[in-house]
Amino acid sequence: MGLDERKRQILQAIIEGYINTAEPIGSRTIAKNSELNLSAATIRNEMGDLEEMGLLIQPHTSAGRVPSQLGYRLYVDSLMQKYKMTAAEITRLRSAMMLKIEELDKTVRKLSAVFSGITNMPTVATLPTVERGRINSIKTVMIDPRTLMVIIAAGSNILKNKLLRLSSAVDADFVEKLNVILSENLVGLTKSEISLDNIMQVQSAVGGNFEILTAVLELVHEAISELDNSEVILEGVTNILRFPEYNDIERVKELLGFFENRENLGKLIKANAHGGVSVIIGEESNIPELKENSLVLSSYELGDGMQGFIGIIGPVRMDYSRAVSSLEYYTKQVEKTLRGKFYENALRESEVDNDGK
């Protein structure tokens, strides 16, 4: 009993119908609304076969059919047609992305919020790791004699700043000296290349005032580590309430509980991401709390090995076609934005770049 063209068409119709209505689909519905001119009885026979093959499930005898996880998998892998974003959607997304330049974490947060607003789905994102990204610039600025700000730029547009309150005052000369030495010793290095050696070098170069120096270096280290720890950003969680599957408060609590611990999400992303867009359906994640939820995940690359992730989370019955297409398109836009091209355009308030696709 193979999966001939007709079976595939029927399966697709059922899955898409179910995605749209959230109601089990019966044979009559398919008979009426599809191009195949078949009677309900014939469809029923085929549906029986599809169920035997494990692609459909019958919630109970007198209900229609619902896709199984296997069914969704097949749909995503080979049935699903690419959703074509409408001009309106593209416009909306592009104009929403005309952001001011900001530090990385704020930018990624806003980008996630924008995407969540457009897809009406909860969105996860991680900051790009800078494992192999080089420190472009490192600066210390005196806010007042007892407060310093350390600003680190890595890769392109990856910025991080930290504040430091000192227990004793410093002067401008000291800060300038510090800046020169920090630049000389740390700029051009990747995170992993910063070793105890460099640090000792800086210490001996500055000489004296160990207390402040130690604090500054600690902060630098912290900032660099944070650049790398790929903090997980979650936006638009309450969008899940739009889905009828979350009319049960317990399910909402379960999912929200899982979200509470961001590390879980981080692990999930790391475990499941590979190049391009991945779709993780229900139990495929091997996480009990997510067994009725799916994740569509995409990585964005900023060159130099810097990589982050963006994803959409929703019920297993989500519009995968739309999710995958939006995410693909969006990922490209994010790459451009974070690589800096975008900012300049935004600054000039001209049209967002048009060369894509």
Place this chain on the structure above:
Amino acid sequence: MGLDERKRQILQAIIEGYINTAEPIGSRTIAKNSELNLSAATIRNEMGDLEEMGLLIQPHTSAGRVPSQLGYRLYVDSLMQKYKMTAAEITRLRSAMMLKIEELDKTVRKLSAVFSGITNMPTVATLPTVERGRINSIKTVMIDPRTLMVIIAAGSNILKNKLLRLSSAVDADFVEKLNVILSENLVGLTKSEISLDNIMQVQSAVGGNFEILTAVLELVHEAISELDNSEVILEGVTNILRFPEYNDIERVKELLGFFENRENLGKLIKANAHGGVSVIIGEESNIPELKENSLVLSSYELGDGMQGFIGIIGPVRMDYSRAVSSLEYYTKQVEKTLRGKFYENALRESEVDNDGK
């Protein structure tokens, strides 16, 4: 029919019982669990009186009594006893407040998250307005030849930074010159004192390169305005799911919908805040979406007229005693934190200051 001591005691018992159990309280429950040695029948008579006075409501004939909004009001104003925070709570709060120094918005966000975590309630907060706060320092830093960061410090510890991508490169000399001029012309002023005059002065002082200068000044203006626009921060919203009154998804959606528009919240806060802690019960807010929710609000003062707000949102049946006390204590801590005392202690990793109370 006045409100004698006995009636007050009964009312208090009913309200506190209801706050704890979320179930209407019957006469027998009060008769058993309170110190007044009265029979259920007597309590019933009193309850009848209290209902007539508009302080209690009977959901239906065979249910117990539930406080009316008026009842809660009376409770908050004159019945409620101050909740004494336990040593454990204080310790937890204090240790959670050992934050690193950061920009203001991040700090306030974290402080809100901490408080929300401790109270298990959604928390709102606004950044302090700097209407009358003076600009302490203003600096432009060159990240790379085409990227500038503008850092503004106002009041004590009120920091804001902005990034600017330039369409043409600048050099260190230009930046230095810019810094001197910005400092000379803007430091020491309050926001309202910055006029077109100052700006023109700066422009003519720098001379030439209008394009960059305009962009920088725009950014400065933006940063200062943002310092003043009292952005509303909302943390721990999903805590409302702990309350049985939000077992109805529709209510959750309604409240979340209201939260979506932060301006609403901002207006609400402005309209209802006065010195100290205010309690806004249900319909008192005059906002339809909040008619079944209450808000406990407190202002924190940073001196120089700088003022922000922190508040707790929850169902009308919330533990006002606890909310008010926690908020009072917390507000004091926040004031210390934002005034900077706290940071130094945190930096030294010594015990958080002990002189409070």
Place this chain on the structure above:
DNA sequence: CGTTAGCACTCTCAACCGTTGAGTGCTAAC
């Protein structure tokens, strides 16, 4: 005269039906 025991009354809630309707699987005819 305030307090209390007793009792009839009211109303919600949960459990327990039939009934209805959607959808199926099977059979027999085309």
Place this chain on the structure above:
DNA sequence: GTTAGCACTCAACGGTTGAGAGTGCTAACG
């Protein structure tokens, strides 16, 4: 191979019923 017809199943809906909680009222008590 396809389809019409039909008996069957099962969730969902609505009405009924009984239990339980709590009340208000009345009459008795100290």
